[in-house]
Every structure is written in structure tokens, then in C-alpha cells.
Amino acid sequence: MALALRPQTAGRLQRLQVPLQVALYAGMFIASEQLVEWLHLPLPANIVGMLLLLALIMLRVLPLNWVKAGSAWLLAEMLLFFVPAVVAVVNYSQLLRVEGWRIFLVIAISTILVLSATALVVDRVYRFEIWLAQRKQARHE
Structure with a gap:
């Protein structure tokens, strides 16, 4: 049972x-x-x-x-968390028509900066890990 x-x-x-x-x-x-x-x-x-x-x-x-x-x-x-943002876009469509290109430019530049910074950090950490592995291997030899 x-x-x-x-x-x-x-x-x-x-x-x-x-x-x-x-x-x-x-x-x-x-x-x-x-x-x-x-x-x-x-x-x-x-x-x-x-x-x-x-x-x-x-x-x-x-x-x-x-x-x-x-x-x-x-x-x-996660889509549920973005519903308020979509509602705001609908409510402020006039603002987007007038200032939309500036908002888009800020979003595009900030996205590029974040992606670039992330890529740089990942590259540096990866190189550091390779250096640590080589150092560890050299110690064992």
C-alpha cells in the first residue's frame, strides 16, 4: 500500500x-x-x-x-511583466510620434553599450580562465 x-x-x-x-x-x-x-x-x-x-x-x-x-x-x-510597458506605449503614442526617434536612439545606443561591455567582460574572464588553466598545467608539469 x-x-x-x-x-x-x-x-x-x-x-x-x-x-x-x-x-x-x-x-x-x-x-x-x-x-x-x-x-x-x-x-x-x-x-x-x-x-x-x-x-x-x-x-x-x-x-x-x-x-x-x-x-x-x-x-x-516574463511577458506578463512587460504588459504595463505595452500599455504605456499605447497610451503615449503621440509622444512616440514626436520623440520616438530620440527614444529609439537612446535604446539602440544603450543596448550596443551593454552588449559591448558584456562581450568585453566575458572575453577578459575567458582569457583569465585560460591563463589560470595554463598556469595550473605548468605547475603540474
């Missing part, structure tokens, strides 16, 4: 996994807000929360596979 209950229990746990993970993210954000306020950190709470989550995953306090389902669901539902 215990064997018959296991698939039901596993199914329930799977259905609860995403809401529990999203609740974990929300709890970490609230804790990060408190931490930022308490320590007077010059960083926003969402950045502190992401760093805390990264630390928990890297220190293997929180298994990576345990946070995957919640993050995948949030990414899949």
Missing part, C-alpha cells in the same frame, strides 16, 4: 515545486531588502538577493536543480 502512495506524493511535490520556489525567491527578496536597509548597502535589494542566491548555490547549500523549475516558470511568464 505504501508503494501506491508514492506516485501520488511525488505528483503533489512536483505541483508544489514551482510555487515553493517562487515563494523562496520572494522570501529572499524580502530578506535582501531588510539586509540592504540594515547594513545601508549601496546596492538594490534585487542585486543583493541574486548574489545571495548565487552564493547559496555555489556553496551547495541550495541545490541548483531545486531552483530550476521556478526560474524556468518565471522566465516563461
Whole structure:
């Protein structure tokens, strides 16, 4: 009889996994807000929360596979977070007709700058990792 209950229990746990993970993210954000306020950190709470989550995953306090389902669901539902932006575009269409080219130019330049900075950082980190691997290999030889 215990064997018959296991698939039901596993199914329930799977259905609860995403809401529990999203609740974990929300709890970490609230804790990060408190931490930022308490320590007077010059960083926003969402950045502190992401760093805390990264630390928990890297220190293997929180298994990576345990946070995957919640993050995948949030990414899949990300369009819902952009609905207010679409409504704003519809409400301010006159502004976009007059100043739209400037707004587009700022968005294009900032996107190019962010992509360039990201590419530069990734390239530097990659070269640093290659240098570390070569140094480690030279020590072993």
C-alpha cells in the first residue's frame, strides 16, 4: 500500500515545486531588502538577493536543480511583466510620434553599450580562465 502512495506524493511535490520556489525567491527578496536597509548597502535589494542566491548555490547549500523549475516558470511568464510597458506605449503614442526617434536612439545606443561591455567582460574572464588553466598545467608539469 505504501508503494501506491508514492506516485501520488511525488505528483503533489512536483505541483508544489514551482510555487515553493517562487515563494523562496520572494522570501529572499524580502530578506535582501531588510539586509540592504540594515547594513545601508549601496546596492538594490534585487542585486543583493541574486548574489545571495548565487552564493547559496555555489556553496551547495541550495541545490541548483531545486531552483530550476521556478526560474524556468518565471522566465516563461516574463511577458506578463512587460504588459504595463505595452500599455504605456499605447497610451503615449503621440509622444512616440514626436520623440520616438530620440527614444529609439537612446535604446539602440544603450543596448550596443551593454552588449559591448558584456562581450568585453566575458572575453577578459575567458582569457583569465585560460591563463589560470595554463598556469595550473605548468605547475603540474
